Amino acid sequence: MRLSRYFLPILKETPREAEIVSHRLMLRAGMIRQQGAGSFSWLPLGKRVLDKVCQIVREEQNRAGALEILMPTIQSADLWRESGRYDDYGKEMLRIKDRHERDMLFGPTNEEMVTEIFRSYVKSYKDLPLNLYHIQWKFRDEVRPRFGVMRSREFLMKDAYSFDLDYEGAKAAYNRMFVSYLRTFTRMGLKAIPMRADTGPIGGDLSHEFIILADTGESQVFCDREFLELSVPGEDTDFANDAEIGGIVKQWTTPYAATEEMHDEAAWGALPEAERLSARGIEVGHIFHFGEKYSKPMGAKVAGPDGKDHFVSMGSYGIGPSRLIAAIIEASHDENGIIWPEAVAPFDVALINMKAGDAECDRACDELYRELSAAGHDVLYDDTDQRPGGKFASADLIGLPWQVIIGPRGVAVGEAEIKRRRSGERFTAPLAEVARRLS
Numbered sequence: 001m002r003l004s005r006y007f008l009p010i011l012k013e014t015p016r017e018a019e020i021v022s023h024r025l026m027l028r029a030g031m032i033r034q035q036g037a038g039s040f041s042w043l044p045l046g047k048r049v050l051d052k053v054c055q056i057v058r059e060e061q062n063r064a065g066a067l068e069i070l071m072p073t074i075q076s077a078d079l080w081r082e083s084g085r086y087d088d089y090g091k092e093m094l095r096i097k098d099r100h101e102r103d104m105l106f107g108p109t110n111e112e113m114v115t116e117i118f119r120s121y122v123k124s125y126k127d128l129p130l131n132l133y134h135i136q137w138k139f140r141d142e143v144r145p146r147f148g149v150m151r152s153r154e155f156l157m158k159d160a161y162s163f164d165l166d167y168e169g170a171k172a173a174y175n176r177m178f179v180s181y182l183r184t185f186t187r188m189g190l191k192a193i194p195m196r197a198d199t200g201p202i203g204g205d206l207s208h209e210f211i212i213l214a215d216t217g218e219s220q221v222f223c224d225r226e227f228l229e230l231s232v233p234g235e236d237t238d239f240a241n242d243a244e245i246g247g248i249v250k251q252w253t254t255p256y257a258a259t260e261e262m263h264d265e266a267a268w269g270a271l272p273e274a275e276r277l278s279a280r281g282i283e284v285g286h287i288f289h290f291g292e293k294y295s296k297p298m299g300a301k302v303a304g305p306d307g308k309d310h311f312v313s314m315g316s317y318g319i320g321p322s323r324l325i326a327a328i329i330e331a332s333h334d335e336n337g338i339i340w341p342e343a344v345a346p347f348d349v350a351l352i353n354m355k356a357g358d359a360e361c362d363r364a365c366d367e368l369y370r371e372l373s374a375a376g377h378d379v380l381y382d383d384t385d386q387r388p389g390g391k392f393a394s395a396d397l398i399g400l401p402w403q404v405i406i407g408p409r410g411v412a413v414g415e416a417e418i419k420r421r422r423s424g425e426r427f428t429a430p431l432a433e434v435a436r437r438l439s
């Protein structure tokens with residue numbers, strides 16, 4: 001992509017309304033545009049990151065056996081009356097009327113709708129387990145939308161829903177999502193810690209929030225430092241092997257970890273002082289087993305091996321891709337801007353022409369642009385006539401993993417300067433070797 005043909009509205013000034021660094025940097029890097037309270041447009045650079053994050057989420061959901069669908073954003077109130085949640089949900093739900101005066105709503109989540117799909121088709125235990133997910137916009141009329149896409153009113157969510165014959169099956173489904181989440185966040189360069197979370201009035205021990213430690217987090221969390229050293233399951237993890245998956249969950253739920261609501265002072269106090277880690281955290285994912293909460297009132301049942309009907313045992317599993325992007329930036333930036341982990345970077349390389357219009361520099365850049373692209377790198381080529389200082393500042397701000405800098409002096413001796421954004425390390429390389437050196 002040539003920057004002269006791209007849409008990258010970088011802001012020079014720090015926007016005053018942004019209280020936290022990720023919000024400031026997303027606005028300054030031209031990733032998002034605020035359209036109203038808690039409502040954002042995704043501009044080209046932001047959209048590329050959002051797509052990359054969603055793709056990782058999707059790959060890891062699929063790997064764990066979940067199937068992608070897509071449900072509507074607008075739902076009928078009648079469906080929510082079946083579960084009793086139309087009245088219970090409160091003011092976070094945006095309620096709408098259509099032209100026939102029918103009550104509708106903009107979905108804050110999809111348990112009812114997916115249960116309706118399930119009960120319409122699935123009648124036998126032989127068709128289980130089943131896990132359906134989608135990645136779709138949600139609306140929650142938050143009391144205090146703030147921190148940009150971290151807590152917005154309209155936001156993207158991946159929500160998965162599992163259906164099983166009994167608790168044992170549901171627990172295995174829960175474990176698969178648990179492990180899938182560990183892999184998902186690690187692939188984005190994040191250390192997410194699963195913490196016991198409140199299950200609300202239903203109770204039970206099966207709910208975990210996945211928390212990123214960050215000073216700007218909205219909740220207080222408590223965990224054992226051991227989590228920082230645990231290794232995350234690899235690509236070869238066998239999701240069909242319940243014992244293997246259960247073993248991983250056991251390992252990741254044994255050290256102490258809890259959010260404020262679930263915090264147990266006595267258990268915490270029993271840990272050696274040096275192991276205690278008390279910090280602020282950002283909730284990026286939440287998994288939940290709720291059994292028959294929806295299947296019973298909504299009549300979602302299957303015939304079991306005993307020939308009798310059983311209400312299915314369900315769970316739901318959410319990840320917020322839009323919030324995740326803010327969390328990634330909170331975890332990975334410096335005073336000059338964003339530092340993207342490679343897996344979610346909007347482009348891999350910033351190719352900087354220090355003297356656009358100079359025949360030799362243009363020729364070297366054009367050639368490199370072609371070569372790097374052919375070698376599989378996504379390149380953002382700064383071919384504009386801005387001054388070098390401005391180009392360097394923009395490149396640091398948008399945080400692509402590599403900068404390849406072409407100037408008259410280097411070109412004269414056939415060399416490019418390469419800078420690794422994360423470490424700031426710089427080196428020169430012959431033009432013909434640049435592609436090879438970017439790894």
Ligand code: ATP
Pocket residue numbers: 140142149150151152153155156157283284285286318319320321322323324
């Ligand atoms: P929070 O405690 O931050 O309000 P929640 O517990 O209400 O979040 P869930 O219902 O568990 O959220 O939704 C699953 C995921 O959706 C969350 O873990 C988070 O990543 C994301 N999410 C929830 N609310 C928002 C929001 N207002 N803006 C952006 N992402 C959100």
Ligand code: MG
Pocket residue numbers: none
């Ligand atoms: Mg909430």
Ligand code: MG
Pocket residue numbers: 283
């Ligand atoms: Mg929460």
Ligand code: MG
Pocket residue numbers: 209283285286
């Ligand atoms: Mg939650």
